[in-house]
Amino acid sequence: MTEHAVVIAGGGPTGLMLAGELALAGVDVAVVERRPNQDLAGARAGGLSSRTIEVLDQRGIADRFLAEGQVAQVTGFAVTRLDISDFPTRHNYGLALRQKHIERILAGWVTELEVPILYGREVTGFTHHDAGVDVALADGQSLRAQYLVGCDGGRSFVRKAAGIDFPGWDPTTSSILAEVEMTTQPPYGVHRTAAGVHAFGREEYEIKNGEIIYKDVGPIGVMVTEPRIRAESTASRSVRDDIKDQPIANSTTEPTLRDLKELLIAACGTDYGVHNLTWISRFTDMTRQAAAYRKGRVFLAGDAAHVHSPIGGQGLNTGVQDAVNLGWKLAQVINGTSPESLLDTYHAERHPVGARVLKNTMAQVALHRTDERTLAVRDIVGELLQMEEPRKRIAGMMSGLDIRYELGEGHALLGRRMPDLDPVTDNGSLRVFTLLHKARPVLLNLGEAGTVDIAPWAGRVELVNAKYAGTWELPSLGAVTAPTAVLIRPDGYVAWVGEETQAGLTDALTTWFGSPTA
Protein backbone atom coordinates (compact mmCIF):
# COMPACT_ATOMS: atom_id res chain seq x y z
CA MET A 1 0.00 0.00 0.00
CA THR A 2 1.45 3.41 -0.98
CA GLU A 3 1.89 5.73 1.99
CA HIS A 4 1.73 9.51 2.18
CA ALA A 5 1.53 11.81 5.18
CA VAL A 6 -1.59 13.42 3.71
CA VAL A 7 -4.01 12.30 1.02
CA ILE A 8 -6.23 14.99 -0.44
CA ALA A 9 -9.46 13.84 -2.08
CA GLY A 10 -10.19 16.29 -4.87
CA GLY A 11 -7.90 18.38 -7.04
CA GLY A 12 -10.09 21.45 -7.46
CA PRO A 13 -8.85 24.86 -6.32
CA THR A 14 -8.99 23.97 -2.61
CA GLY A 15 -7.21 20.62 -2.92
CA LEU A 16 -4.51 22.08 -5.16
CA MET A 17 -3.85 25.00 -2.82
CA LEU A 18 -3.62 22.69 0.15
CA ALA A 19 -1.24 20.41 -1.73
CA GLY A 20 1.02 23.37 -2.47
CA GLU A 21 0.98 24.54 1.15
CA LEU A 22 1.88 21.08 2.44
CA ALA A 23 4.61 20.59 -0.14
CA LEU A 24 6.19 23.92 0.81
CA ALA A 25 6.36 22.67 4.39
CA GLY A 26 8.09 19.48 3.24
CA VAL A 27 5.09 17.21 3.81
CA ASP A 28 4.62 14.13 1.62
CA VAL A 29 1.19 14.70 0.07
CA ALA A 30 -0.76 13.20 -2.82
CA VAL A 31 -3.91 14.48 -4.51
CA VAL A 32 -6.53 12.02 -5.77
CA GLU A 33 -8.65 13.61 -8.51
CA ARG A 34 -11.58 11.92 -10.22
CA ARG A 35 -11.28 13.92 -13.45
CA PRO A 36 -8.91 12.50 -16.05
CA ASN A 37 -6.99 15.78 -16.13
CA GLN A 38 -7.33 19.35 -14.89
CA ASP A 39 -9.73 20.41 -17.68
CA LEU A 40 -12.92 21.90 -16.31
CA ALA A 41 -16.14 21.78 -18.29
CA GLY A 42 -18.49 24.69 -17.82
CA ALA A 43 -18.20 28.03 -16.11
CA ARG A 44 -17.72 28.22 -12.42
CA ALA A 45 -15.78 30.88 -10.54
CA GLY A 46 -15.04 34.01 -12.48
CA GLY A 47 -12.19 35.38 -10.46
CA LEU A 48 -10.20 36.05 -7.33
CA SER A 49 -10.89 38.43 -4.48
CA SER A 50 -8.33 40.82 -3.09
CA ARG A 51 -7.44 38.65 -0.09
CA THR A 52 -6.98 35.55 -2.24
CA ILE A 53 -4.61 37.48 -4.50
CA GLU A 54 -2.73 38.53 -1.36
CA VAL A 55 -2.57 34.93 -0.18
CA LEU A 56 -1.11 33.88 -3.52
CA ASP A 57 1.30 36.81 -3.30
CA GLN A 58 2.41 35.51 0.09
CA ARG A 59 3.62 32.43 -1.79
CA GLY A 60 5.17 34.38 -4.64
CA ILE A 61 2.72 33.13 -7.27
CA ALA A 62 0.21 36.02 -7.58
CA ASP A 63 1.94 37.26 -10.74
CA ARG A 64 1.07 34.05 -12.56
CA PHE A 65 -2.63 34.80 -12.08
CA LEU A 66 -2.35 38.56 -12.63
CA ALA A 67 -0.58 37.94 -15.94
CA GLU A 68 -3.57 36.00 -17.28
CA GLY A 69 -6.55 37.75 -15.70
CA GLN A 70 -7.99 41.22 -15.78
CA VAL A 71 -7.68 43.51 -12.80
CA ALA A 72 -10.95 45.33 -12.07
CA GLN A 73 -13.16 46.73 -9.35
CA VAL A 74 -15.32 43.61 -9.23
CA THR A 75 -16.03 43.53 -5.50
CA GLY A 76 -19.75 43.89 -4.92
CA PHE A 77 -22.68 43.23 -2.67
CA ALA A 78 -25.94 42.14 -4.33
CA VAL A 79 -26.29 44.62 -7.21
CA THR A 80 -23.92 47.29 -5.84
CA ARG A 81 -20.36 47.48 -7.08
CA LEU A 82 -17.93 48.38 -4.28
CA ASP A 83 -14.76 50.21 -5.24
CA ILE A 84 -11.82 49.15 -3.08
CA SER A 85 -9.16 51.19 -4.85
CA ASP A 86 -8.59 53.20 -1.65
CA PHE A 87 -7.98 50.07 0.45
CA PRO A 88 -4.50 49.76 1.97
CA THR A 89 -3.31 46.74 0.02
CA ARG A 90 -1.14 46.26 -3.04
CA HIS A 91 -4.06 44.36 -4.55
CA ASN A 92 -6.84 46.88 -4.13
CA TYR A 93 -8.96 45.18 -6.79
CA GLY A 94 -10.33 41.80 -7.82
CA LEU A 95 -9.08 39.68 -10.69
CA ALA A 96 -11.39 38.45 -13.43
CA LEU A 97 -10.06 35.02 -14.39
CA ARG A 98 -12.08 31.91 -15.09
CA GLN A 99 -11.82 28.94 -12.77
CA LYS A 100 -10.40 26.69 -15.50
CA HIS A 101 -7.40 29.02 -15.73
CA ILE A 102 -7.08 29.36 -11.94
CA GLU A 103 -6.99 25.58 -11.64
CA ARG A 104 -4.50 25.20 -14.50
CA ILE A 105 -2.11 27.70 -12.91
CA LEU A 106 -2.47 26.14 -9.46
CA ALA A 107 -1.90 22.66 -10.88
CA GLY A 108 1.25 23.93 -12.60
CA TRP A 109 2.58 25.25 -9.28
CA VAL A 110 1.73 22.04 -7.45
CA THR A 111 3.45 20.01 -10.16
CA GLU A 112 6.58 22.17 -9.81
CA LEU A 113 6.48 21.32 -6.11
CA GLU A 114 6.51 17.67 -7.18
CA VAL A 115 3.19 16.72 -5.63
CA PRO A 116 1.70 13.65 -7.34
CA ILE A 117 -1.80 14.37 -8.66
CA LEU A 118 -3.47 11.03 -9.30
CA TYR A 119 -5.86 11.92 -12.11
CA GLY A 120 -8.66 9.61 -13.08
CA ARG A 121 -8.73 8.11 -9.59
CA GLU A 122 -11.61 8.32 -7.14
CA VAL A 123 -11.79 7.98 -3.38
CA THR A 124 -14.53 5.45 -2.66
CA GLY A 125 -13.96 4.59 0.97
CA PHE A 126 -11.71 4.95 3.97
CA THR A 127 -11.12 3.43 7.35
CA HIS A 128 -9.76 5.24 10.33
CA HIS A 129 -7.28 3.64 12.70
CA ASP A 130 -5.11 5.04 15.49
CA ALA A 131 -2.13 5.89 13.35
CA GLY A 132 -3.89 6.98 10.20
CA VAL A 133 -6.46 6.47 7.49
CA ASP A 134 -6.56 3.81 4.80
CA VAL A 135 -8.07 5.31 1.69
CA ALA A 136 -9.76 3.05 -0.86
CA LEU A 137 -9.80 4.03 -4.53
CA ALA A 138 -12.29 3.01 -7.20
CA ASP A 139 -9.65 0.98 -9.05
CA GLY A 140 -9.25 -1.31 -6.04
CA GLN A 141 -5.98 0.20 -4.88
CA SER A 142 -5.46 1.78 -1.46
CA LEU A 143 -3.41 4.59 -0.02
CA ARG A 144 -2.35 4.92 3.59
CA ALA A 145 -2.11 8.38 5.13
CA GLN A 146 -1.78 10.04 8.50
CA TYR A 147 -4.53 12.45 7.48
CA LEU A 148 -7.22 12.57 4.79
CA VAL A 149 -8.59 15.91 3.64
CA GLY A 150 -11.87 16.01 1.75
CA CYS A 151 -11.57 18.79 -0.83
CA ASP A 152 -14.03 16.87 -2.96
CA GLY A 153 -16.65 19.54 -3.54
CA GLY A 154 -20.25 20.14 -2.48
CA ARG A 155 -21.26 16.49 -2.86
CA SER A 156 -18.23 15.43 -0.80
CA PHE A 157 -17.94 11.70 -0.44
CA VAL A 158 -15.49 12.22 2.41
CA ARG A 159 -17.95 14.35 4.35
CA LYS A 160 -20.72 11.79 3.97
CA ALA A 161 -18.53 8.80 4.74
CA ALA A 162 -17.15 10.55 7.82
CA GLY A 163 -20.73 11.02 8.99
CA ILE A 164 -20.35 14.78 9.28
CA ASP A 165 -23.69 16.55 9.31
CA PHE A 166 -24.35 19.22 6.68
CA PRO A 167 -27.12 21.41 8.06
CA GLY A 168 -28.43 24.52 6.39
CA TRP A 169 -31.12 25.87 4.16
CA ASP A 170 -32.95 24.47 1.16
CA PRO A 171 -32.71 26.31 -2.13
CA THR A 172 -35.11 29.14 -2.84
CA THR A 173 -34.03 29.74 -6.40
CA SER A 174 -32.51 27.74 -9.19
CA SER A 175 -30.89 28.83 -12.43
CA ILE A 176 -29.67 27.25 -15.61
CA LEU A 177 -26.25 28.13 -16.86
CA ALA A 178 -25.14 27.18 -20.36
CA GLU A 179 -22.61 27.85 -23.07
CA VAL A 180 -24.24 28.13 -26.49
CA GLU A 181 -24.30 29.83 -29.85
CA MET A 182 -27.18 32.11 -30.89
CA THR A 183 -28.32 33.26 -34.32
CA THR A 184 -29.48 36.62 -32.96
CA GLN A 185 -27.27 38.56 -30.58
CA PRO A 186 -28.91 38.77 -27.15
CA PRO A 187 -28.67 41.91 -25.00
CA TYR A 188 -25.43 41.42 -23.06
CA GLY A 189 -25.42 42.04 -19.33
CA VAL A 190 -27.69 41.23 -16.42
CA HIS A 191 -31.45 41.75 -16.72
CA ARG A 192 -34.11 41.59 -14.04
CA THR A 193 -37.72 40.93 -14.94
CA ALA A 194 -40.73 39.61 -13.09
CA ALA A 195 -39.53 36.14 -14.23
CA GLY A 196 -36.26 36.63 -12.34
CA VAL A 197 -32.71 37.40 -13.35
CA HIS A 198 -31.20 36.45 -16.69
CA ALA A 199 -27.85 37.32 -18.21
CA PHE A 200 -25.91 36.97 -21.45
CA GLY A 201 -22.27 37.47 -22.26
CA ARG A 202 -19.60 36.16 -24.60
CA GLU A 203 -17.21 33.81 -22.88
CA GLU A 204 -14.31 36.01 -24.02
CA TYR A 205 -14.25 39.62 -22.89
CA GLU A 206 -12.06 42.50 -21.81
CA ILE A 207 -12.62 44.92 -18.98
CA LYS A 208 -11.98 48.54 -19.98
CA ASN A 209 -12.57 51.42 -17.56
CA GLY A 210 -14.61 49.11 -15.41
CA GLU A 211 -16.89 48.09 -18.28
CA ILE A 212 -17.06 44.58 -19.73
CA ILE A 213 -16.44 44.64 -23.48
CA TYR A 214 -17.42 41.32 -25.04
CA LYS A 215 -15.59 39.90 -28.04
CA ASP A 216 -17.57 39.77 -31.30
CA VAL A 217 -17.22 36.02 -31.70
CA GLY A 218 -17.10 32.92 -29.59
CA PRO A 219 -19.56 31.03 -27.42
CA ILE A 220 -22.18 32.88 -25.40
CA GLY A 221 -22.73 32.24 -21.72
CA VAL A 222 -26.39 32.30 -20.66
CA MET A 223 -27.93 32.30 -17.21
CA VAL A 224 -31.70 32.09 -16.70
CA THR A 225 -33.68 31.76 -13.50
CA GLU A 226 -36.08 28.83 -13.45
CA PRO A 227 -39.67 29.51 -12.42
CA ARG A 228 -39.52 26.85 -9.75
CA ILE A 229 -36.88 25.00 -7.83
CA ARG A 230 -36.17 21.69 -9.46
CA ALA A 231 -35.32 19.96 -6.21
CA GLU A 232 -38.85 20.12 -4.77
CA SER A 233 -39.03 21.60 -1.32
CA THR A 234 -40.59 19.92 1.67
CA ALA A 235 -40.57 22.80 4.05
CA SER A 236 -41.15 20.72 7.14
CA ARG A 237 -37.56 19.38 7.16
CA SER A 238 -34.57 21.61 7.49
CA VAL A 239 -32.17 19.02 6.05
CA ARG A 240 -33.66 17.05 3.21
CA ASP A 241 -31.94 13.86 2.21
CA ASP A 242 -33.16 14.09 -1.37
CA ILE A 243 -31.29 17.32 -2.10
CA LYS A 244 -28.66 17.23 0.61
CA ASP A 245 -26.04 15.99 -1.78
CA GLN A 246 -27.01 18.14 -4.69
CA PRO A 247 -24.00 20.18 -5.79
CA ILE A 248 -24.30 23.87 -6.39
CA ALA A 249 -24.10 23.00 -10.07
CA ASN A 250 -24.57 19.80 -12.06
CA SER A 251 -27.81 18.69 -10.48
CA THR A 252 -28.71 15.07 -11.00
CA THR A 253 -31.77 16.26 -12.98
CA GLU A 254 -29.64 17.68 -15.75
CA PRO A 255 -31.32 20.44 -17.74
CA THR A 256 -31.56 20.23 -21.53
CA LEU A 257 -31.41 22.59 -24.49
CA ARG A 258 -35.17 22.38 -24.65
CA ASP A 259 -35.47 23.57 -21.03
CA LEU A 260 -33.19 26.47 -21.88
CA LYS A 261 -35.23 27.44 -24.96
CA GLU A 262 -38.47 27.41 -22.98
CA LEU A 263 -36.99 29.51 -20.20
CA LEU A 264 -35.58 32.05 -22.66
CA ILE A 265 -38.91 32.40 -24.43
CA ALA A 266 -40.69 32.87 -21.10
CA ALA A 267 -38.17 35.44 -19.88
CA CYS A 268 -37.32 37.28 -23.12
CA GLY A 269 -40.03 36.37 -25.62
CA THR A 270 -37.42 34.72 -27.85
CA ASP A 271 -34.75 32.06 -27.58
CA TYR A 272 -32.38 34.06 -29.81
CA GLY A 273 -31.98 31.01 -32.03
CA VAL A 274 -30.04 29.18 -29.35
CA HIS A 275 -28.12 26.16 -30.68
CA ASN A 276 -24.86 24.30 -30.43
CA LEU A 277 -24.98 23.72 -26.71
CA THR A 278 -21.50 22.89 -25.40
CA TRP A 279 -22.45 22.46 -21.75
CA ILE A 280 -25.37 23.13 -19.49
CA SER A 281 -25.81 22.92 -15.75
CA ARG A 282 -28.03 24.06 -12.94
CA PHE A 283 -27.06 25.89 -9.78
CA THR A 284 -29.11 26.84 -6.77
CA ASP A 285 -28.76 28.89 -3.64
CA MET A 286 -28.73 25.81 -1.43
CA THR A 287 -26.84 26.93 1.67
CA ARG A 288 -25.18 24.40 3.95
CA GLN A 289 -22.15 24.13 6.15
CA ALA A 290 -20.45 21.10 7.65
CA ALA A 291 -21.13 20.91 11.38
CA ALA A 292 -17.48 19.96 11.93
CA TYR A 293 -14.49 20.68 9.70
CA ARG A 294 -12.54 17.93 11.46
CA LYS A 295 -13.39 14.46 12.61
CA GLY A 296 -10.33 12.72 13.98
CA ARG A 297 -7.88 12.36 11.14
CA VAL A 298 -10.33 13.54 8.51
CA PHE A 299 -10.73 17.18 7.50
CA LEU A 300 -13.03 19.05 5.14
CA ALA A 301 -12.15 22.16 3.17
CA GLY A 302 -13.70 24.23 0.39
CA ASP A 303 -17.09 23.31 -1.05
CA ALA A 304 -16.94 20.02 0.86
CA ALA A 305 -17.32 22.15 4.00
CA HIS A 306 -19.67 24.85 2.70
CA VAL A 307 -22.01 25.44 -0.23
CA HIS A 308 -24.00 28.56 -1.00
CA SER A 309 -25.17 30.71 -3.86
CA PRO A 310 -22.35 31.77 -6.17
CA ILE A 311 -23.49 35.37 -5.76
CA GLY A 312 -20.64 37.60 -4.72
CA GLY A 313 -18.05 35.12 -6.00
CA GLN A 314 -16.80 33.76 -2.69
CA GLY A 315 -16.80 29.94 -2.94
CA LEU A 316 -13.45 29.33 -4.55
CA ASN A 317 -11.89 32.17 -2.59
CA THR A 318 -13.10 30.78 0.71
CA GLY A 319 -11.88 27.29 -0.21
CA VAL A 320 -8.39 28.49 -1.13
CA GLN A 321 -8.21 30.37 2.16
CA ASP A 322 -9.43 27.31 4.10
CA ALA A 323 -6.49 25.47 2.56
CA VAL A 324 -4.00 28.14 3.58
CA ASN A 325 -5.30 28.03 7.15
CA LEU A 326 -5.09 24.24 7.37
CA GLY A 327 -1.86 23.57 5.48
CA TRP A 328 0.76 24.89 7.90
CA LYS A 329 -1.09 23.49 10.91
CA LEU A 330 -1.20 19.99 9.46
CA ALA A 331 2.44 20.31 8.47
CA GLN A 332 3.56 21.30 11.96
CA VAL A 333 1.72 18.41 13.55
CA ILE A 334 3.07 15.95 10.99
CA ASN A 335 6.58 17.35 11.41
CA GLY A 336 6.27 16.89 15.16
CA THR A 337 6.64 20.52 16.20
CA SER A 338 3.06 21.06 17.38
CA PRO A 339 0.57 18.93 19.28
CA GLU A 340 -2.57 17.54 17.65
CA SER A 341 -4.63 20.21 19.41
CA LEU A 342 -3.35 22.81 16.94
CA LEU A 343 -5.55 21.11 14.35
CA ASP A 344 -8.70 22.06 16.25
CA THR A 345 -7.99 25.71 15.56
CA TYR A 346 -8.78 25.02 11.90
CA HIS A 347 -12.49 24.53 12.61
CA ALA A 348 -12.46 27.23 15.29
CA GLU A 349 -11.09 29.79 12.84
CA ARG A 350 -12.58 28.79 9.50
CA HIS A 351 -16.10 27.71 10.48
CA PRO A 352 -17.07 31.26 11.54
CA VAL A 353 -15.59 32.63 8.29
CA GLY A 354 -17.67 30.15 6.28
CA ALA A 355 -20.79 30.93 8.32
CA ARG A 356 -20.38 34.62 7.52
CA VAL A 357 -20.08 33.85 3.82
CA LEU A 358 -23.27 31.77 3.97
CA LYS A 359 -25.07 34.61 5.70
CA ASN A 360 -23.98 37.29 3.26
CA THR A 361 -24.92 35.15 0.25
CA MET A 362 -28.39 34.56 1.70
CA ALA A 363 -28.79 38.32 2.17
CA GLN A 364 -27.66 38.94 -1.40
CA VAL A 365 -30.01 36.32 -2.83
CA ALA A 366 -32.87 38.00 -0.97
CA LEU A 367 -31.86 41.38 -2.40
CA HIS A 368 -31.90 39.95 -5.93
CA ARG A 369 -35.63 39.20 -5.83
CA THR A 370 -37.57 41.17 -8.35
CA ASP A 371 -40.74 42.11 -6.46
CA GLU A 372 -41.48 45.75 -5.68
CA ARG A 373 -40.74 45.50 -1.98
CA THR A 374 -37.35 43.90 -2.54
CA LEU A 375 -36.60 46.62 -5.08
CA ALA A 376 -37.33 49.19 -2.39
CA VAL A 377 -34.98 47.47 0.07
CA ARG A 378 -32.32 47.16 -2.61
CA ASP A 379 -32.48 50.88 -3.34
CA ILE A 380 -32.02 51.69 0.32
CA VAL A 381 -29.15 49.21 0.75
CA GLY A 382 -27.60 50.72 -2.39
CA GLU A 383 -27.86 54.19 -0.87
CA LEU A 384 -26.27 53.02 2.35
CA LEU A 385 -23.41 51.44 0.43
CA GLN A 386 -22.62 54.78 -1.19
CA MET A 387 -21.69 56.03 2.29
CA GLU A 388 -18.07 55.68 3.30
CA GLU A 389 -18.35 53.62 6.47
CA PRO A 390 -20.85 51.03 5.15
CA ARG A 391 -18.93 50.73 1.86
CA LYS A 392 -15.66 50.07 3.68
CA ARG A 393 -17.29 47.63 6.09
CA ILE A 394 -19.08 45.55 3.47
CA ALA A 395 -16.24 45.76 0.93
CA GLY A 396 -13.88 44.53 3.66
CA MET A 397 -16.11 41.51 4.08
CA MET A 398 -16.63 40.80 0.39
CA SER A 399 -12.94 41.15 -0.48
CA GLY A 400 -11.93 38.88 2.41
CA LEU A 401 -9.61 41.59 3.73
CA ASP A 402 -11.42 42.08 7.02
CA ILE A 403 -11.11 38.49 8.27
CA ARG A 404 -10.15 38.38 11.93
CA TYR A 405 -9.47 35.15 13.75
CA GLU A 406 -10.48 35.21 17.40
CA LEU A 407 -7.06 35.29 19.10
CA GLY A 408 -8.14 37.26 22.14
CA GLU A 409 -8.07 40.88 23.20
CA GLY A 410 -5.26 43.17 22.21
CA HIS A 411 -3.88 45.26 19.39
CA ALA A 412 -6.09 45.65 16.32
CA LEU A 413 -3.61 43.61 14.27
CA LEU A 414 -4.04 40.51 16.42
CA GLY A 415 -5.77 37.78 14.38
CA ARG A 416 -5.88 40.00 11.29
CA ARG A 417 -3.90 39.80 8.06
CA MET A 418 -0.43 41.24 8.21
CA PRO A 419 -0.20 44.17 5.79
CA ASP A 420 2.38 43.82 3.02
CA LEU A 421 4.64 46.65 4.23
CA ASP A 422 8.14 47.44 3.02
CA PRO A 423 10.33 47.41 6.14
CA VAL A 424 14.03 48.15 5.76
CA THR A 425 16.66 45.70 6.95
CA ASP A 426 20.44 45.99 6.93
CA ASN A 427 20.26 44.44 3.47
CA GLY A 428 17.80 46.99 2.15
CA SER A 429 14.05 47.22 1.80
CA LEU A 430 11.92 44.08 1.51
CA ARG A 431 8.27 43.17 1.31
CA VAL A 432 6.64 41.36 4.22
CA PHE A 433 4.90 38.99 1.81
CA THR A 434 8.28 37.97 0.41
CA LEU A 435 9.18 36.77 3.90
CA LEU A 436 6.20 34.41 3.73
CA HIS A 437 7.08 32.74 0.41
CA LYS A 438 8.36 29.62 2.17
CA ALA A 439 5.20 29.35 4.30
CA ARG A 440 7.20 29.66 7.49
CA PRO A 441 6.44 31.81 10.54
CA VAL A 442 8.22 35.13 10.89
CA LEU A 443 8.90 37.35 13.87
CA LEU A 444 9.34 40.85 12.52
CA ASN A 445 11.19 42.92 15.08
CA LEU A 446 10.80 46.61 14.38
CA GLY A 447 12.39 47.75 17.64
CA GLU A 448 16.06 47.65 18.56
CA ALA A 449 17.83 44.64 17.06
CA GLY A 450 18.58 42.05 19.73
CA THR A 451 15.70 43.05 22.01
CA VAL A 452 13.53 40.08 21.00
CA ASP A 453 14.68 36.63 22.01
CA ILE A 454 13.28 33.59 20.25
CA ALA A 455 16.33 31.34 20.56
CA PRO A 456 14.33 28.21 21.54
CA TRP A 457 12.29 28.53 18.30
CA ALA A 458 15.27 29.53 16.16
CA GLY A 459 14.93 26.68 13.68
CA ARG A 460 11.20 27.14 13.30
CA VAL A 461 10.54 30.87 13.34
CA GLU A 462 12.52 33.29 11.23
CA LEU A 463 13.57 36.43 13.12
CA VAL A 464 13.86 39.52 10.94
CA ASN A 465 15.15 42.78 12.39
CA ALA A 466 13.93 45.77 10.42
CA LYS A 467 12.72 49.35 10.64
CA TYR A 468 9.46 50.73 9.34
CA ALA A 469 8.62 54.41 9.50
CA GLY A 470 5.36 54.42 7.52
CA THR A 471 1.81 54.27 8.78
CA TRP A 472 -0.04 51.09 9.67
CA GLU A 473 -3.45 50.95 8.11
CA LEU A 474 -5.98 48.12 7.96
CA PRO A 475 -8.82 47.72 5.43
CA SER A 476 -12.17 48.79 6.91
CA LEU A 477 -10.50 49.88 10.17
CA GLY A 478 -8.09 52.60 9.13
CA ALA A 479 -4.88 53.59 10.90
CA VAL A 480 -3.71 51.54 13.88
CA THR A 481 -0.86 52.08 16.35
CA ALA A 482 2.53 51.02 15.05
CA PRO A 483 3.72 47.88 16.87
CA THR A 484 7.35 47.28 17.82
CA ALA A 485 7.17 43.62 16.76
CA VAL A 486 4.75 41.21 15.10
CA LEU A 487 4.66 37.43 15.04
CA ILE A 488 3.26 36.38 11.67
CA ARG A 489 1.86 32.90 11.05
CA PRO A 490 2.63 31.17 7.74
CA ASP A 491 -0.90 32.03 6.55
CA GLY A 492 -0.15 35.72 6.98
CA TYR A 493 -2.26 36.31 10.09
CA VAL A 494 -0.79 38.06 13.12
CA ALA A 495 -0.38 35.78 16.14
CA TRP A 496 1.17 38.28 18.53
CA VAL A 497 1.83 42.01 18.62
CA GLY A 498 4.67 43.58 20.59
CA GLU A 499 4.17 47.05 21.96
CA GLU A 500 7.51 47.94 23.55
CA THR A 501 7.40 44.67 25.54
CA GLN A 502 7.69 40.96 24.93
CA ALA A 503 4.77 40.14 27.20
CA GLY A 504 2.86 37.18 25.82
CA LEU A 505 5.45 36.29 23.17
CA THR A 506 6.53 33.00 24.73
CA ASP A 507 2.90 31.90 25.05
CA ALA A 508 2.14 32.84 21.46
CA LEU A 509 5.22 31.05 20.14
CA THR A 510 4.31 27.95 22.13
CA THR A 511 0.64 28.02 21.10
CA TRP A 512 1.34 28.37 17.42
CA PHE A 513 4.79 26.91 16.87
CA GLY A 514 5.22 24.30 19.59
CA SER A 515 7.03 24.04 22.90
CA PRO A 516 10.47 25.60 23.26
CA THR A 517 13.31 23.22 22.56
CA ALA A 518 15.86 22.69 25.31
Ligand SMILES: Cc1cc2nc3c(=O)[nH]c(=O)nc-3n(C[C@H](O)[C@H](O)[C@H](O)COP(=O)(O)OP(=O)(O)OC[C@H]3O[C@@H](n4cnc5c(N)ncnc54)[C@H](O)[C@@H]3O)c2cc1C
Ligand atom coordinates in the same frame (compact mmCIF):
# COMPACT_ATOMS: atom_id res chain seq x y z
C1 LIG B 1 -22.10 29.32 -11.54
C2 LIG B 1 -21.03 29.39 -10.51
C3 LIG B 1 -20.29 30.55 -10.38
C4 LIG B 1 -19.32 30.64 -9.40
N1 LIG B 1 -18.60 31.80 -9.28
C5 LIG B 1 -17.67 31.92 -8.32
C6 LIG B 1 -16.85 33.09 -8.22
O1 LIG B 1 -16.96 34.01 -9.01
N2 LIG B 1 -15.93 33.14 -7.23
C7 LIG B 1 -15.75 32.11 -6.35
O2 LIG B 1 -14.90 32.23 -5.45
N3 LIG B 1 -16.47 30.97 -6.45
C8 LIG B 1 -17.42 30.86 -7.40
N4 LIG B 1 -18.12 29.70 -7.54
C9 LIG B 1 -17.87 28.60 -6.60
C10 LIG B 1 -16.65 27.79 -6.99
O3 LIG B 1 -16.79 27.25 -8.27
C11 LIG B 1 -16.46 26.68 -5.96
O4 LIG B 1 -16.60 27.23 -4.66
C12 LIG B 1 -15.09 26.03 -6.08
O5 LIG B 1 -14.98 25.27 -7.26
C13 LIG B 1 -14.82 25.11 -4.89
O6 LIG B 1 -13.57 24.51 -5.04
P1 LIG B 1 -13.28 23.12 -4.35
O7 LIG B 1 -11.90 22.76 -4.76
O8 LIG B 1 -13.59 23.23 -2.90
O9 LIG B 1 -14.33 22.13 -4.95
P2 LIG B 1 -14.53 21.68 -6.48
O10 LIG B 1 -14.13 22.76 -7.40
O11 LIG B 1 -15.91 21.16 -6.57
O12 LIG B 1 -13.49 20.53 -6.65
C14 LIG B 1 -13.71 19.26 -6.10
C15 LIG B 1 -12.88 18.27 -6.88
O13 LIG B 1 -12.97 17.00 -6.28
C16 LIG B 1 -13.09 16.01 -7.28
N5 LIG B 1 -13.76 14.88 -6.64
C17 LIG B 1 -15.03 14.81 -6.18
N6 LIG B 1 -15.26 13.64 -5.57
C18 LIG B 1 -14.10 12.95 -5.62
C19 LIG B 1 -13.69 11.70 -5.14
N7 LIG B 1 -14.53 10.90 -4.46
N8 LIG B 1 -12.42 11.28 -5.39
C20 LIG B 1 -11.56 12.08 -6.05
N9 LIG B 1 -11.89 13.29 -6.53
C21 LIG B 1 -13.15 13.73 -6.30
C22 LIG B 1 -13.90 16.68 -8.37
O14 LIG B 1 -13.67 16.07 -9.62
C23 LIG B 1 -13.35 18.11 -8.31
O15 LIG B 1 -12.26 18.31 -9.17
C24 LIG B 1 -19.09 29.56 -8.53
C25 LIG B 1 -19.81 28.38 -8.68
C26 LIG B 1 -20.78 28.29 -9.66
C27 LIG B 1 -21.56 27.04 -9.82
